[in-house]
Amino acid sequence: xxxxxxxxxxxxxxxxxxxxxxxxxxxxxxxxxxxxxxxxxxxxxxxxxxxxxxxxxxxxxxxxxxxxxxxxxxxxxxxxxxxxxxxxxxxxxxxxxxxxxxxxxxxxxxxxxxxxxxxxxxxxxxxxxxxxxxxxxxxxxxxxxxxxxxxxxxxxxxxxxxxxxxxxxxxxxxxxxxxxxxxxxxxxxxxxxxxxxxxxxxxxxxxxxxxxxxxxxxxxxxxxxxxxxxxxxxxxxxxxxxxxxxxxxxxxxxxxxxxxxxxxxxxxxxxxxxxxxxxxxxxxxxxxxxxxxxxxxxxxxxxxxxxxxxxxxxxxxxxxxxxxxxxxxxxxxxxxxxxxxxxxxxxxxxxxxxxxxxxxxxxxxxxxxxxxxxxxxxxxxxxxxxxxxxxxxxxxxxxxxxxx
Amino acid sequence: xxxxxxxxxxxxxxxxxxxxxxxxxxxxxxxxxxxxxxxxxxxxxxxxxxxxxxxxxxxxxxxxxxxxxxxxxxxxxxxxxxxxxxxxxxxxxxxxxxxxxxxxxxxxxxxxxxxxxxxxxxxxxxxxxxxxxxxxxxxxxxxxxxxxxxxxxxxxxxxxxxxxxxxxxxxxxxxxxxxxxxxxxxxxxxxxxxxxxxxxxxxxxxxxxxxxxxxxxxxxxxxxxxxxxxxxxxxxxxxxxxxxxxxxxxxxxxxxxxxxxxxxxxxxxxxxxxxxxxxxxxxxxxxxxxxxxxxxxxxxxxxxxxxxxxxxxxxxxxxxxxxxxxxxxxxxxxxxxxxxxxxxxxxxxxxxxxxxxxxxxxxxxxxxxxxxxxxxxxxxxxxxxxxxxxxxxxxxxxxxxxxxxxxxxxxxxxxxxxxxxxxxxxxxxxxxxxxxxxxxxxxxxxxxxxxxxxxxxxxxxxxxxxxxxxxxxxxxxxxxxxxxxxxxxxxxxxxxxxxxxxxxxxxxxxxxxxxxxxxxxxxxxxxxxxxxxxxxxxxxxxxxxxxxxxx
Numbered sequence: 043x044x045x046x047x048x049x050x051x052x053x054x055x056x057x058x059x060x061x062x063x064x065x066x067x068x069x070x071x072x073x074x075x076x077x078x079x080x081x082x083x084x085x086x087x088x089x090x091x092x093x094x095x096x097x098x099x100x101x102x103x104x105x106x107x108x109x110x111x112x113x114x115x116x117x118x119x120x121x122x123x124x125x126x127x128x129x130x131x132x133x134x135x136x137x138x139x140x141x142x143x144x145x146x147x148x149x150x151x152x153x154x155x156x157x158x159x160x161x162x163x164x165x166x167x168x169x170x171x172x173x174x175x176x177x178x179x180x181x182x183x184x185x186x187x188x189x190x191x192x193x194x195x196x197x198x199x200x201x202x203x204x205x206x207x208x209x210x211x212x213x214x215x216x217x218x219x220x221x222x223x224x225x226x227x228x229x230x231x232x233x234x235x236x237x238x239x240x241x242x243x244x245x246x247x248x249x250x251x252x253x254x255x256x257x258x259x260x261x262x263x264x265x266x267x268x269x270x271x272x273x274x275x276x277x278x279x280x281x282x283x284x285x286x287x288x289x290x291x292x293x294x295x296x297x298x299x300x301x302x303x304x305x306x307x308x309x310x311x312x313x314x315x316x317x318x319x320x321x322x323x324x325x326x327x328x329x330x331x332x333x334x335x336x337x338x339x340x341x342x343x344x345x346x347x348x349x350x351x352x353x354x355x356x357x358x359x360x361x362x363x364x365x366x367x368x369x370x371x372x373x374x375x376x377x378x379x380x381x382x383x384x385x386x387x388x389x390x391x392x393x394x395x396x397x398x399x400x401x402x403x404x405x406x407x408x409x410x411x412x413x414x415x416x417x418x419x420x421x422x423x424x425x426x427x428x429x430x431x432x433x434x435x436x437x438x439x440x441x442x443x444x445x446x
Numbered sequence: 447x448x449x450x451x452x453x454x455x456x457x458x459x460x461x462x463x464x465x466x467x468x469x470x471x472x473x474x475x476x477x478x479x480x481x482x483x484x485x486x487x488x489x490x491x492x493x494x495x496x497x498x499x500x501x502x503x504x505x506x507x508x509x510x511x512x513x514x515x516x517x518x519x520x521x522x523x524x525x526x527x528x529x530x531x532x533x534x535x536x537x538x539x540x541x542x543x544x545x546x547x548x549x550x551x552x553x554x555x556x557x558x559x560x561x562x563x564x565x566x567x568x569x570x571x572x573x574x575x576x577x578x579x580x581x582x583x584x585x586x587x588x589x590x591x592x593x594x595x596x597x598x599x600x601x602x603x604x605x606x607x608x609x610x611x612x613x614x615x616x617x618x619x620x621x622x623x624x625x626x627x628x629x630x631x632x633x634x635x636x637x638x639x640x641x642x643x644x645x646x647x648x649x650x651x652x653x654x655x656x657x658x659x660x661x662x663x664x665x666x667x668x669x670x671x672x673x674x675x676x677x678x679x680x681x682x683x684x685x686x687x688x689x690x691x692x693x694x695x696x697x698x699x700x701x702x703x704x705x706x707x708x709x710x711x712x713x714x715x716x717x718x719x720x721x722x723x724x725x726x727x728x729x730x731x732x733x734x735x736x737x738x739x740x741x742x743x744x745x746x747x748x749x750x751x752x753x754x755x756x757x758x759x760x761x762x763x764x765x766x767x768x769x770x771x772x773x774x775x776x777x778x779x780x781x782x783x784x785x786x787x788x789x790x791x792x793x794x795x796x797x798x799x800x801x802x803x804x805x806x807x808x809x810x811x812x813x814x815x816x817x818x819x820x821x822x823x824x825x826x827x828x829x830x831x832x833x834x835x836x837x838x839x840x841x842x843x844x845x846x847x848x849x850x851x852x853x854x855x856x857x858x859x860x861x862x863x864x865x866x867x868x869x870x871x872x873x874x875x876x877x878x879x880x881x882x883x884x885x886x887x888x889x890x891x892x893x894x895x896x897x898x899x900x901x902x903x904x905x906x907x908x909x910x911x912x913x914x915x916x917x918x919x920x921x922x923x924x925x926x927x928x929x930x931x932x933x934x935x936x937x938x939x940x941x942x943x944x945x946x947x948x949x950x951x952x953x954x955x956x957x958x959x960x961x962x963x964x965x966x967x968x969x970x971x972x973x974x975x976x977x978x979x980x981x982x983x984x985x986x987x988x989x990x991x992x993x994x995x996x997x
Contacts, residue, residue, distance in 0.1 A: 065475065065476065066475050066476055066477040066479060067475040067477050067480050068477050068480060068483070068484065069477075070475075070482075071485070072487060072488075073485065074700045075485070075487070075488045075670075075698050075700055076488060076697075077699050078488075078697045078700055079488050079697035082491065082694065082695045082696075082697060083492075083694045083695060084493070084494040084496075084691070084694065084695050085494070085496045085694055085695065087498075087499070087502075089498075090502060090505075091502040091506075092499075093501045094499040094501040094502045094504065095497060095498070095499035095501075095504075097499075097501065098499060098500070098501060099497075101645055104645055105645055108644065108645050190461075223655065300512055319787070319792055320762065320763035320790075320792075320793065320795075321763075321792040322764075322784075322787070322791050323784060323791075376783070376784075378778050378779065378783065378784025379779070379784070380776050380779050381770070381771060381772075381776045381779075382762075382764065382770055384776075385783075386779075386780060386783070386784065388783060412890075420759075
């Protein structure tokens with residue numbers, strides 16, 4: 043009986059305290075906190091959050107970009123018209139205390155294109171004023187398009203040929219000021235042309251004759267020597283929004299086997315970027331002239347002639363659609379930011395090939411136009427989808443690089 | 447028999463006691479207005495470190511609405527509309543003016559890392575665009591050293607120091623951030639220091655690593671390095687807090703963050719200082735010990751992306767004006783080939799590398815946005831923003847100048863530009879939010895006379911209304927019901943008397959509704975302020991309720 047009485051008093055006290063607590067705002071909060079203290083549980087990430095957390099914590103994207111022990115996967119970027127390519131690159135940049143870079147790569151595309159490369163570079167010698175580079179490149183492109191020479195070549199004459207090249211080159215560059223580079227290049231350059239593998243079209247030698255297509259029957263081995271000057275004031279070369287690139291390069295290909303196909307080659311390119319609206323809009327312009335010429339007793343082989351057409355210049359036409367000794371291309375793009383990560387583009391292209399430099403006329407340029415999507419970071423465009431339109435129809439391009 | 451009697455008595459008393467518990471309709475409690483929320487009374491135990499994914503935080507906040515999106519009134523504002531002091535917030539400059547010395551000192555308890563001996567580098571950070579490292583000074587204090595980007599010397603460090611002091615003065619817990627200058631000789635690498643270079647595993651850090659790290663930073667003209675030394679926050683770090691929900695392992699965290707006034711109002715403060723990086727990853731929870739009891743203290747950290755700084759570059763022009771992902775602007779831009787765009791794209795910024803991109807001419811506080819949606823900001827109501835705007839307006843021109851000068855900007859034109867931009871942005875905040883409500887404040891009951899201030903005219907944003915209308919009411923606290931007494935009465939000026947009968951009869955709670963009849967919202971409603979008074983309360987005024995224009 044006594045115990046029951048004690049219990050009753052205790053209960054009354056508890057109830058009284060409880061009621062007092064609930065009588066104040068602070069008391070109510072304290073009650074709530076006391077109640078929560080008995081149900082504490084650590085935070086648990088859900089599946090998606092865990093995945094994204096691990097993705098960042100383990101730096102998966104960075105590791106993908108950085109590769110494994112110097113090995114890096116390569117997606118696309120083999121050669122124009124090669125189709126989707128996969129490959130592996132090995133890079134080592136810490137040789138001789140970081141003064142030397144070594145890289146080698148192998149790429150194969152679904153169309154059977156192969157490219158092998160090996161390079162050794164010293165990009166920043168003598169207070170970053172001097173650079174040296176040695177490269178070896180072997181290409182085996184089994185179905186390069188050829189429609190015949192000249193700007194009036196017919197689409198019906200589409201053929202394919204195999205182009206094999208091997209090049210050993212050395213380049214020296216000098217920077218008197220940061221943005222200007224002057225340099226020279228020497229190379230040994232071996233070439234071979236074979237039967238094209240594109241089943242949809244005849245091989246080039248089945249349609250075209252060697253007398254109208256120089257170099258179709260015999261291919262030379264070259265020695266090359268040339269020089270270049272380049273002024274680059276682009277803010278981000280991988281995704282420029284301001285500045286420009288002004289480049290000129292000239293050289294001589296000496297046919298050391300046959301003596302028939304020695305020729306000179308000049309290439310000039312101007313890129314300029316006019317930003318407005320806080321660089322969220324850009325007018326991008328490019329003009330490009332490529333010119334080859336040979337002495338009267340020699341010829342420029344067709345497979346080394348400048349071309350026009352494809353994802354890099356005249357986007358309403360197929361890759362290598364026009365080919366001759368001279369080529370001119372102008373591109374004008376209006377780029378606008380849709381959101382951070384995507385720029386859109388409207389573009390107009392004009393270009394053509396010419397047999398002689400004297401024939402070059404703006405009125406003879408072929409035109410195309412279109413629009414594109416540029417998925418990007420501040421520094422680079424990593425994915426580009428362009429739709430080009432011309433009198434020969436619409437051409438879609440999906441590329442893993444920027445156009446310019 | 448006696449036992450039964452006791453039992454019956456117990457039940458009876460229990461019922462009676464519970465009957466005393468106020469029903470939930472009750473508006474005021476005896477401890478109102480609550481000035482301190484003692485959210486450190488329940489021992490927090492050992493909460494685990496919470497690691498959030500910032501990718502997920504972006505997706506979650508951008509493509510869904512986490513937390514409770516119902517825009518109900520802030521849950522932790524007291525009956526006067528103020529925020530009680532707590533582990534989240536301490537009323538400072540907004541409630542009682544801080545001296546210039548206090549504003550300049552900010553959260554700093556000392557003078558930064560001791561310079562009597564070399565700083566010992568204990569850990570290196572190589573990832574990211576700007577490098578950094580941790581040091582230990584001769585006192586044994588630990589600091590994180592952060593630098594400016596090469597393209598914008600002084601920008602990020604000045605922004606970090608200046609914004610730290612503003613956020614502290616506003617009332618938030620922030621780290622002690624010091625502007626420091628040092629030479630290479632002032633540093634040496636600890637034998638146990640580690641560094642992770644590139645993606646490699648951590649390894650012992652060498653003096654050469656430190657040289658390479660410093661080579662990626664800029665030097666002042668007298669060959670010193672300029673940096674921010676951020677003192678490691680007291681207590682055991684347990685990760686960030688989110689701007690919604692509560693922390694499931696903190697017993698004291700019972701108010702959903704999206705309903706906390708200081709987090710809703712942070713939208714206004716962030717707009718003022720362009721703190722577009724106001725997201726979970728830039729917050730910090732720390733378990734501290736007070737008298738043997740552990741509780742969680744909540745911090746804002748990392749102000750490198752404030753003012754005109756984007757931490758590693760100048761702030762992006764979009765920052766503050768548009769989320770990283772907003773479907774409508776993107777759709778419109780695509781469909782109009784970029785001919786349509788928001789105003790931010792045309793804003794011109796002066797060429798001031800140490801300031802970055804910061805301006806005031808096109809600043810619209812109500813339209814300011816962080817990098818991606820924030821549940822607390824989205825829930826902010828006009829009274830939350832009004833509360834914050836009052837604190838922003840508490841910073842005088844001189845206060846702003848004094849705080850900005852702590853950033854150590856050597857470009858005096860840039861410094862002056864920043865001061866003027868902050869003054870103009872402050873005024874735009876005051877002008878806008880004081881127009882959303884009837885901006886009557888600083889109420890006092892002085893010998894049965896109610897005195898108040900009209901903030902919009904006090905700060906010269908508007909004319910003082912010629913007269914107001916007041917209507918008195920008795921208030922039944924238990925039922926939360928008003929009974930109007932008499933008619934609306936026009937009053938002139940910033941005072942009016944309490945009707946004598948209300949002071950002399952037995953009414954416990956009474957109040958008055960004040961309106962500016964010349965000010966009407968878009969639907970014709972009149973914004974009003976209601977004062978609630980209690981006969982026996984020492985301050986008498988125990989509640990302020992505001993209604994606003996419906997937008």
